[in-house]
Amino acid sequence: MWQVFRANLKGIFRDRVFLGILVAATIFPLIPSVSSLSMRQVTELSITLSFSLLTFILLLLAIFLGGTSLWKDIERRYTFSIAGLPLTRGQYLLGKFAAIAVFLLLVSLVLGLLLLMTVYVTSILHPPIRPVVWGNLVLAVLFHCLKYILLVSFTFLFSTVSTSFFLPIFGTIAVFFVGTASQQVFDFLQSPSGQKLPVLLQQIATGLYYIVPNFTAFDLNVNAIYALDVPLNGIGLTLLYFIVYLVIILSCASFLFARRELN
Amino acid sequence: MKKLVLVGLVLLLYVSVVVPFTAYMQNKPFVEKLGYVPSAATLRTTSLDQQYLVSSTLIMKVLFYYGSLFEAQKNHIDIPPNYDGMVDVIETAVKLDPYNMDGYYFAQAILTWDNRRIERANALLEYGMKYRDWDFYLPFFAGFNAAYFLKDYPTAAKYYQRAADLTGYALFSKLAGRYMYEAGKTELAIVYLKTMLASTHDETIRQSFQLRLAALEETRRAEVARDLFIAEQGRHPKSLAELEQTGTLDFPLVDPYGGKFFLDETGQVRTTSKFSFAGAKKSRQ
Numbered sequence: 001m002w003q004v005f006r007a008n009l010k011g012i013f014r015d016r017v018f019l020g021i022l023v024a025a026t027i028f029p030l031i032p033s034v035s036s037l038s039m040r041q042v043t044e045l046s047i048t049l050s051f052s053l054l055t056f057i058l059l060l061l062a063i064f065l066g067g068t069s070l071w072k073d074i075e076r077r078y079t080f081s082i083a084g085l086p087l088t089r090g091q092y093l094l095g096k097f098a099a100i101a102v103f104l105l106l107v108s109l110v111l112g113l114l115l116l117m118t119v120y121v122t123s124i125l126h127p128p129i130r131p132v133v134w135g136n137l138v139l140a141v142l143f144h145c146l147k148y149i150l151l152v153s154f155t156f157l158f159s160t161v162s163t164s165f166f167l168p169i170f171g172t173i174a175v176f177f178v179g180t181a182s183q184q185v186f187d188f189l190q191s192p193s194g195q196k197l198p199v200l201l202q203q204i205a206t207g208l209y210y211i212v213p214n215f216t217a218f219d220l221n222v223n224a225i226y227a228l229d230v231p232l233n234g235i236g237l238t239l240l241y242f243i244v245y246l247v248i249i250l251s252c253a254s255f256l257f258a259r260r261e262l263n
Numbered sequence: 264m265k266k267l268v269l270v271g272l273v274l275l276l277y278v279s280v281v282v283p284f285t286a287y288m289q290n291k292p293f294v295e296k297l298g299y300v301p302s303a304a305t306l307r308t309t310s311l312d313q314q315y316l317v318s319s320t321l322i323m324k325v326l327f328y329y330g331s332l333f334e335a336q337k338n339h340i341d342i343p344p345n346y347d348g349m350v351d352v353i354e355t356a357v358k359l360d361p362y363n364m365d366g367y368y369f370a371q372a373i374l375t376w377d378n379r380r381i382e383r384a385n386a387l388l389e390y391g392m393k394y395r396d397w398d399f400y401l402p403f404f405a406g407f408n409a410a411y412f413l414k415d416y417p418t419a420a421k422y423y424q425r426a427a428d429l430t431g432y433a434l435f436s437k438l439a440g441r442y443m444y445e446a447g448k449t450e451l452a453i454v455y456l457k458t459m460l461a462s463t464h465d466e467t468i469r470q471s472f473q474l475r476l477a478a479l480e481e482t483r484r485a486e487v488a489r490d491l492f493i494a495e496q497g498r499h500p501k502s503l504a505e506l507e508q509t510g511t512l513d514f515p516l517v518d519p520y521g522g523k524f525f526l527d528e529t530g531q532v533r534t535t536s537k538f539s540f541a542g543a544k545k546s547r548q
Contacts, residue, residue: 037323039465040364045319052316130397144312180311184304219312226362 001087004095005102008069012103017065021107024057028114032122042126043119047137047225050115055144057111058104059176062148065100066155067168070257074159090254097156097250101149108145115141130227139235140224146242147218151176153249154213160256175213182209183216213245300351303358310359318360325349325356326369330467346378354387361394371404372459372468376475376538381412392425399429400462406435407455411448449483477519478538485524485532488512499530522546 012018028050035046070093072078082092116137123132151172158171186209188194189202197205217238223230300306300321310317332344350370357366367388374384388405395401406422409415427435456476463469485503488511492500495511503524506512516524521543522536536543 037326037465038319038365039326039463039468040368044362044364048315048319052313055312147312177311181308184308215312221312221315222360222362225315 001091001095001098004087004092005098008096008099009102012065012099017061017103018107021057021061021111024053025111025114027053028111028118031118032125035122036126041128043123043128043132044225046122047115047119047132048221050118051140051144051221051224054108054111054115054141055148058108058144058148059151061104061107062100062151063155063169063172063176065103066152067159067172068165069096069100070156070159071162071165071168075165089258089260093156093160093254093257094250097153097253100152104145104149104152108141112138112141128227133224133227136220136224136227136230139230140220143218143220143235143238146239147215150213150215150218150242150246150249151179153246153253157249157253157256160253160260176215179213179215182212182214185209214241217241300355303355306355306359314359315363318356318363319365321352321356321359322363322365322369325352326365326465326467329369329373344373344377346373346380349373350378350380350383357387357391361391364391364395364398364400367391367395367401367404368463369468371408372471375408375412379412381408384408397429399426399432399435402426402429403435403455403458407451411451411455449479449486453479453483474519475538478534478536481516481518481524482532482534485512485516489526489530489532500526502526503532518543 031046031049031053035042035049038045073096082089085092087095116134119132119137154175155168155172158168162168162171185205189197189205189209194202217234220230222228301309306317307314329344329349350373353366353370357363357370360366370387371384374380374387385405385408388401388408391398392401392405402422402425406419406426409422410419413419423435426432453476456472456479460469460472460476463472485506488506489500492506492509492511496509500506500509500511503512503516503526507515518524518534518536520534520536520538520540522534523546524532524534527533535546
């Protein structure tokens with residue numbers, strides 16, 4: 001599994017994905033000047049824009065890197081050769097997943113550092129009313145990274161049953177939409193307007209809420225932008241949720257991949 | 264050579280299209296420029312994890328629109344502003360990001376002096392106070408609106424007290440107390456505008472406030488001269504010209520909006536511009 005992980009991580013670097021990200025990251029130095037358009041919250045706007053850029057890059061990476069990785073191996077029949085290797089299909093899948101997850105962590109680290117530098121420059125030029133809480137920024141970057149690692153697990157799950165790249169790519173985009181909106185739908189169901197909906201619909205929506213991922217929990221942007229306190233119990237619960245959910249999705253993916261007919 | 268001519272032709276074609284295209288985009292009606300903005304709930308769902316970016320973008324959009332409008336007014340081009348459209352967008356933006364100070368600040372700037380939608384401004388500020396519970400600006404704005412526009416002094420005192428509690432500034436405590444009754448409206452507005460000016464980065468808003476502040480300072484100068492005249496002569500002056508003739512007013516009043524100052528029948532200092540370029544233009548016609 002270690003060798004699969006190493007080979008895949010090297011492959012990602014060899015494909016110059018990291019170089020592409022660095023090119024995209026050249027937008028970061030422009031953020032302080034764009035933020036100065038704000039009337040009253042220049043530093044806050046720079047944090048908003050920096051996080052938008054970071055999450056956008058991570059989203060693209062998660063979908064396209066995750067969505068094509070396993071599918072490409074199946075399509076090119078590389079997976080056919082793993083039958084002769086001393087590792088199970090599950091280990092092969094986990095090795096590939098770990099390579100992308102580590103790559104996302106590395107990208108988050110680099111982009112996170114650029115984000116911190118951008119915010120630091122802006123906060124020197126335009127000191128905010130509330131001082132920047134740097135710990136919140138780091139936590140927000142970390143949790144965004146975890147969110148996209150979780151999303152990558154879905155690309156693998158879809159790749160195990162798909163015969164084309166459509167399901168891994170578009171299925172994951174759909175999961176991202178649903179996972180980002182699930183908490184709002186749940187909150188609406190709890191509101192007086194939501195209670196007026198047919199009971200069956202309420203029950204189906206509530207059931208789905210527990211099944212689909214909840215990406216809202218990983219969004220600490222508001223805490224980072226406005227220096228609000230981060231609830232520690234919430235952080236702990238979200239971390240646990242991430243681990244448990246990831247284990248479930250990867251187990252399902254391994255189970256399905258082990259039973260897939262590879263020609 | 265043929266290739267060169269072809270490239271030149273394509274470039275020429277592009278330039279001949281892009282020039283009228285840019286002019287068309289620039290001269291689009293303001294309502295179209297603002298565009299249709301879906302409800303906050305829809306936007307929150309569709310913007311995924313970019314809701315703070317969407318909120319900031321909406322506010323920027325309105326700000327640019329207002330900026331172009333302000334420039335047009337300065338150049339004496341009378342375009343009726345779409346205040347409702349602007350405020351709808353701002354309200355949507357602060358629902359997406361209830362901490363966004365730009366939204367409250369801008370709404371305060373356009374809803375009060377220009378539009379006189381004071382209740383709507385204060386409702387928005389009240390909403391913001393629930394989230395930005397550390398920020399004294401929101402109760403400060405709401406207090407000013409209540410005192411200056413609504414003349415609701417108990418409500419104003421409540422807001423100023425909140426601002427005082429958050430900052431410990433003596434000025435707000437004064438405003439929360441008797442100061443408001445003793446000080447004239449003009450002085451209150453000058454204090455308010457100076458506070459607003461001290462904390463804005465945006466050039467359009469800054470210029471707008473500076474103009475109003477200059478006009479108010481001229482008004483205050485006239486009021487001080489009028490009061491001095493009454494104290495010395497024991498009667499009201501007939502006009503501002505009399506204040507100049509007697510030397511009570513040391514130099515002529517200048518309305519930066521282009522209007523003319525005068526004393527109304529109650530002895531209050533007024534200007535024909537009513538603190539707007541459009542008002543000055545109307546008075547000249």
